Amino acid sequence: MTDRPLVEELRLFLGDPQTWWGPASIPLRLGEHLLLSAVAVLAAAALVIPPALWAAHRRRGVVAAAAVVNIGRAVPTFGILVVVVVWLGLGPWPALVALVALSGPPMFTNTVAAVLAVDPAVLESAWGMGMTGRAVLMKVELPLALPVIAEGIRIAISQVIATATLAALAAGGGLGRFIVDGFAKRDQGELLMGAVLVAAVAVVAEMLFTRGQRRLVPSQASAEGSR
Amino acid sequence: MSDQAGAAGQPMISLQDVSKTYDAASAPAVESLTLEILSGEIVVLVGPSGCGKTTVLKMINRLVEPTSGDIEVAGTPVGEGEPHLLRRSIGYVIQQVGLFPHWTVRRNIATVPELLGWSPQRISDRTGELARLVGLDESMLDRYPGALSGGQQQRVGVARALAADPPVLLMDEPFGAVDPIVRHRLQDELVDLQKRLRKTIVFVTHDIEEAIKLGDRIVILNVGGVLEQQGSPAEILSRPANRFVEDFIGAERNLQRLALRRVAELRLKWGPMVEVSTTPEAAREAAAREGTEWVGLLSDGVMAGWVPVSELPESPSLEGLEPRPFGAVVSRRASLRQTVDAMVGSSQEMAVVAEDGYYCGLVDFRMVSEALGSQRGSRAGG
Amino acid sequence: MNIFNWEWVGRNWIAIVERTWEHVFLTAVAVVVGTVIAIGLAVVAVRRRRWYGPITSVTNILYTVPSLALFAFLVPFTGLSTLTSEIGLVSYTLLIIVRNTVAGVDGVSRGVREAADGMGFTARRRFWKAEFPLALPVIMAGIRIASVTTVGLVTITAILGQGGLGYFILAGLRSFFWTQIIIGTVGSVLLAVVIDVGLLWVERLLTPWTRRAAA
Ligand SMILES: Nc1ncnc2c1ncn2[C@@H]1O[C@H](COP(=O)(O)OP(=O)(O)OP(=O)(O)O)[C@@H](O)[C@H]1O
Ligand SMILES: [Mg+2]
Numbered sequence: 001m002t003d004r005p006l007v008e009e010l011r012l013f014l015g016d017p018q019t020w021w022g023p024a025s026i027p028l029r030l031g032e033h034l035l036l037s038a039v040a041v042l043a044a045a046a047l048v049i050p051p052a053l054w055a056a057h058r059r060r061g062v063v064a065a066a067a068v069v070n071i072g073r074a075v076p077t078f079g080i081l082v083v084v085v086v087w088l089g090l091g092p093w094p095a096l097v098a099l100v101a102l103s104g105p106p107m108f109t110n111t112v113a114a115v116l117a118v119d120p121a122v123l124e125s126a127w128g129m130g131m132t133g134r135a136v137l138m139k140v141e142l143p144l145a146l147p148v149i150a151e152g153i154r155i156a157i158s159q160v161i162a163t164a165t166l167a168a169l170a171a172g173g174g175l176g177r178f179i180v181d182g183f184a185k186r187d188q189g190e191l192l193m194g195a196v197l198v199a200a201v202a203v204v205a206e207m208l209f210t211r212g213q214r215r216l217v218p219s220q221a222s223a224e225g226s227r
Numbered sequence: 228m229s230d231q232a233g234a235a236g237q238p239m240i241s242l243q244d245v246s247k248t249y250d251a252a253s254a255p256a257v258e259s260l261t262l263e264i265l266s267g268e269i270v271v272l273v274g275p276s277g278c279g280k281t282t283v284l285k286m287i288n289r290l291v292e293p294t295s296g297d298i299e300v301a302g303t304p305v306g307e308g309e310p311h312l313l314r315r316s317i318g319y320v321i322q323q324v325g326l327f328p329h330w331t332v333r334r335n336i337a338t339v340p341e342l343l344g345w346s347p348q349r350i351s352d353r354t355g356e357l358a359r360l361v362g363l364d365e366s367m368l369d370r371y372p373g374a375l376s377g378g379q380q381q382r383v384g385v386a387r388a389l390a391a392d393p394p395v396l397l398m399d400e401p402f403g404a405v406d407p408i409v410r411h412r413l414q415d416e417l418v419d420l421q422k423r424l425r426k427t428i429v430f431v432t433h434d435i436e437e438a439i440k441l442g443d444r445i446v447i448l449n450v451g452g453v454l455e456q457q458g459s460p461a462e463i464l465s466r467p468a469n470r471f472v473e474d475f476i477g478a479e480r481n482l483q484r485l486a487l488r489r490v491a492e493l494r495l496k497w498g499p500m501v502e503v504s505t506t507p508e509a510a511r512e513a514a515a516r517e518g519t520e521w522v523g524l525l526s527d528g529v530m531a532g533w534v535p536v537s538e539l540p541e542s543p544s545l546e547g548l549e550p551r552p553f554g555a556v557v558s559r560r561a562s563l564r565q566t567v568d569a570m571v572g573s574s575q576e577m578a579v580v581a582e583d584g585y586y587c588g589l590v591d592f593r594m595v596s597e598a599l600g601s602q603r604g605s606r607a608g609g
Numbered sequence: 610m611n612i613f614n615w616e617w618v619g620r621n622w623i624a625i626v627e628r629t630w631e632h633v634f635l636t637a638v639a640v641v642v643g644t645v646i647a648i649g650l651a652v653v654a655v656r657r658r659r660w661y662g663p664i665t666s667v668t669n670i671l672y673t674v675p676s677l678a679l680f681a682f683l684v685p686f687t688g689l690s691t692l693t694s695e696i697g698l699v700s701y702t703l704l705i706i707v708r709n710t711v712a713g714v715d716g717v718s719r720g721v722r723e724a725a726d727g728m729g730f731t732a733r734r735r736f737w738k739a740e741f742p743l744a745l746p747v748i749m750a751g752i753r754i755a756s757v758t759t760v761g762l763v764t765i766t767a768i769l770g771q772g773g774l775g776y777f778i779l780a781g782l783r784s785f786f787w788t789q790i791i792i793g794t795v796g797s798v799l800l801a802v803v804i805d806v807g808l809l810w811v812e813r814l815l816t817p818w819t820r821r822a823a824a
Contacts (some may be wrong), residue, residue, distance in 0.1 A: 004294070065552065117371070119325070119328075120324070121321060121322075121323035121324065121325035122325050122327060122328065122546060123319050123325075124321050124325055125319070125325030125327075125384075125387075126289065126324075126325075126327070127290055127311075127314070128290055128314055128319035128341055129314065129315070129319065129338045129339050129387070130286060130310075130311045130312065130313070130314030130315035130316075130339060131311060131338075131342060132311050140327060143329045144328065144329055194404075
């Protein structure tokens, strides 16, 4: 690294107009980061949650879910990212594929676990009242599983924001660029700002989602109290 | 009950040679069960834990498919048609209550009407009606089940099963999770409801007392779903078919037999009772004859009370005395069990029998136990 | 298509073994240090409930901050060093182990607690002799999750010039050489599985009383 003091480096980075305006500016990188993360989480949710609901509803996903949890946790995100990028080439699309692949498992396992955890007595009464399979799933299993599914989405968001940072290593954009470029240029100011920005985005996203989660599932407390 | 609803007395549910084996490796849960349940009656299935009671109920509403045998409800094989349509016509109160925790009590009760597509107005009317029927306060309708006591939850479970007015109710230990006092009250309410609604009810319990109280007919099952005996409570108590049934009704048996007999069936003693218009001399004679230390006074057949022999006056009249009230008084319609309760409750060896204040006679422990002894022979003979 | 080159493996097996050991070393140090700190924090949280909120908030933030950002943040202060890697890795283990330890201790039955008090245990003795050992299965579950997660995170320290098997992933990314990427990724997965199984075995040794119930 350079010998300039850290404060000086920070001042240089923050004083550079390109930091604030243009193709490599903070607002643009932030936008890229958020867009990439949001698209990845939404795509993964759309791809993974419906089949997970169905599998758990039919009591078919139990073994698969357990396997996915264990293997999923052991596979390094960095490895997945690199595999996808080397396979599909550099750029944002391969990064997106990697992010979708990584955020799928926590949503899948949480959804399956949540549906399987629905009180069997509640299910028996749902079927016994004459609900169709669809009604059992949509009116009983899904609402009761929602808090845990939301938790899975929260974990996925957290993971995607972190991995979207790594995507910069694979020539993707996003806030990780400042970190990767900071390393490459030995620019400690850029490195530090990149770190702070990424951390801020991750923490704020987590806080916002947690708050939203509480609002989304207001009856949770009373529901849990029942049995 | 044959004078009730038109269809009463017709078979509503019939099981023909029904068996269920959950997995090939294990013993059958129900074996060759044949059972007919008439419209408008309450049939109670009793038996030890794991004897297949719940399985029988679930086969009736097709939550479980029988391995073999035929089941019909209202003359139609249950296997025909969609299971969910069948279930909407059968109220089901499950063993663990199983209310939907994410719905208010109101919406829980409205489950089946909603599935049947009733109008919101009709659903709302019906919900209020049911709340009153099962004795739930209207204020509870907008709570979540988590905020109800166990007994309240079970009431909601019953209301939910009754919601669409199904002709058939399956009730799986519906009062299992509440304390004895609340259970007795819920049982009384069910008896009351049934007088008005005349549903066909299959009721499961492992409490023989509950079975005797509620059942028009009792079906006793043994492990493996084997039918040991079926019959009216009186038949089962007085003529247990075998050792298993005898053991199962066990300790309850004598008390329950007491509950089945009435004071009217006994030949009452007259006892040391005299009219107030007679003389103290006659009263002393009556006490001596009966071997008691007291005499009872009547005025024109109406009970006045009793006085100790030591307090009888020397004067020629009994008019001035102040008799004490009897501790244990029962009517001729009272069961022997109530009579014994009354005696024990007042620490007396006997109870006075009276109708509208008119003295009928006395009953004591010895007479009660003799009545029990004779019952078996007389019933078996008839 | 020949995406896996055995010859390369043959020529580089010494490097592979070295990197594997580096991976194990980085993981082991992080998990051991993390476990000690986390259990210390959990003891504080159990003894003084009002600290539980702040402790989980802070460890949760550490857990939420992406690893690359944390490493980048530390580099200006601690350089491209093992210390930087370990600070980052340790901070990710804390949340899971703290949470599981507290949950495990909370899950110990009241009967056991009262029996311990009844025999005149001090609060400290009760914790170390009764609550902690009985909470071990849950604590071990937390340590296993933390270990497997750490094995994955170690690969990212490659950008700090370390990375264990992650070194091969980064090198493979730069040269688009599949053999290295596969060695790095698959090796890391295998390592995680081996460590998980090893810890499961340790757990069995430490908690013999749970075995009969399972059998
Ligand atoms: N889904 C199932 N799979 C396998 N076996 C079952 C299943 N349900 C019940 N059984 C077995 O079938 C037998 C009868 O069970 P069932 O639930 O009908 O008994 P029960 O008389 O209702 O008992 P309880 O009084 O305890 O409620 C038991 O041996 C039980 O273990
Ligand atoms: Mg049962």
